[in-house]
């Protein structure tokens with residue numbers, strides 16, 4: 001047993017007899033005090049299908065840890081459901097929950113002198129929350145994803161939760177009747193697992209697999225399939241080996257791993273939330289990573305996968321087509337992935353991908369061959385200009401020409417905007433501005449899925465621009481720009497836009513501009529006064545005081 005094992009602090013020596021007495025009460029026997037103590041961070045919850053299956057995975061992982069010679073200690077971690085909170089005041093707690101999860105896991109792992117960590121997660125913030133903690137604590141760790149939901153079926157088409165959000169827009173435009181809306185609602189979510197397209201949960205899980213913090217193929221398995229539970233057990237075995245070999249998360253979460261993550265994010269057409277979470281994880285790992293890195297890698301890496309929200313397929317289709325290893329191999333073969341990055345198994349990426357063919361199979365069109373990408377460049381672009389001096393994130397997939405100049409339609413909350421869209425007050429050519437929804441202002445940067453999906457449902461995805469200091473769901477697409485920084489609440493130029501001002505959103509030129517003179521902008525800036533914080537007490541008030549700009553990952557430490 002290595003002398004530097006952290007759990008020695010609670011298991012060794014005569015002074016620790018009381019500590020051992022308590023450990024005996026939770027199942028330790030005489031021979032167990034020399035074994036590594038491994039935390040199992042269990043986000044099981046009956047709040048959301050994303051986390052409903054996690055308890056069973058935790059049970060498998062716990063048994064496998066014991067079998068492999070470790071002493072597992074299971075602890076509960078909270079989640080909220082982005083999908084259920086969406087469009088409500090409750091959604092302000094979503095990004096806050098990332099910090100609560102990170103802080104909770106750090107607190108337990110360090111408070112209990114644990115030697116290793118197996119973290120399980122389902123809904124969106126579980127993934128970055130767990131990985132921030134893993135990077136901070138830096139004890140051998142593995143991440144186990146709860147798995148994706150399978151698609152629903154309606155009239156020969158695959159449904160996901162986003163189909164229901166879009167159906168609300170169709171209903172408001174009277175292109176869908178109440179009975180059809182109801183039928184889509186009933187069929188969209190047929191079981192357990194995280195939202196099925198390449199939305200945020202699946203994006204972040206895929207990123208962790210890419211970075212070598214989860215096992216190959218594990219991030220695209222369906223929550224309900226037996227292979228998911230088997231991979232939870234296998235993850236536990238790999239973790240115990242990592243403890244023995246002293247493989248630490250910060251050996252894995254290097255700059256090269258983050259560059260690999262961004263490359264796969266682009267190839268998948270993944271969620272804008274990754275542009276918030278990866279800098280936050282990098283911050284925890286002590287790795288420099290800026291918005292410019294996303295921009296630089298996005299210019300090199302094509303979108304290779306035809307996945308929802310704007311594409312055709314769901315995560316289980318990607319799994320059948322070869323999964324993340326196939327996407328990674330394609331990038332590796334074309335010089336866009338660092339093959340020497342380490343994984344939790346102790347193998348490098350290149351070694352792990354050795355047996356994967358360079359080109360995807362011809363009998364599928366989920367993963368395109370190199371010669372026929374979906375888009376020649378990444379779908380996420382960092383826009384700058386007088387409206388976003390620190391930067392903003394545009395998602396350009398699913399739109400024909402990602403640029404528009406039009407009159408600003410200004411809303412100081414998501415609710416006010418959604419109401420206007422559903423009342424059909426937004427017209428083609430408008431540029432919708434949703435502000436005071438930033439990290440500090442909201443607080444918590446809500447995901448604007450209700451308004452963006454309603455626009456898509458009304459057929460306005462291509463003709464209406466939308467900019468916000470809030471963020472988006474992975475299910476959002478259209479002419480959308482989020483994470484506008486600096487945000488309105490700190491006096492960013494987005495606070496100075498007036499109804500009817502001309503705004504240019506041009507993803508090709510990477511430009512987000514308010515078309516008024518510098519003098520007029522300065523005049524408005526001088527007249528601007530910060531609004532009173534929306535919350536005076538509780539976690540939202542604490543968060544608003546603490547949180548950094550979206551351009552640096554909205555971190556709180």
Ligand SMILES: CC(C)(O)[C@@H](O)C(=O)O
Pocket residue numbers: 082083086124161162195199200201271273447472473474475
């Ligand atoms: C509800 C969704 C689709 O999961 C969303 O929260 C996301 O970010 O992808």
Ligand SMILES: [Mg+2]
Pocket residue numbers: 082124200447472473474
């Ligand atoms: Mg989300």
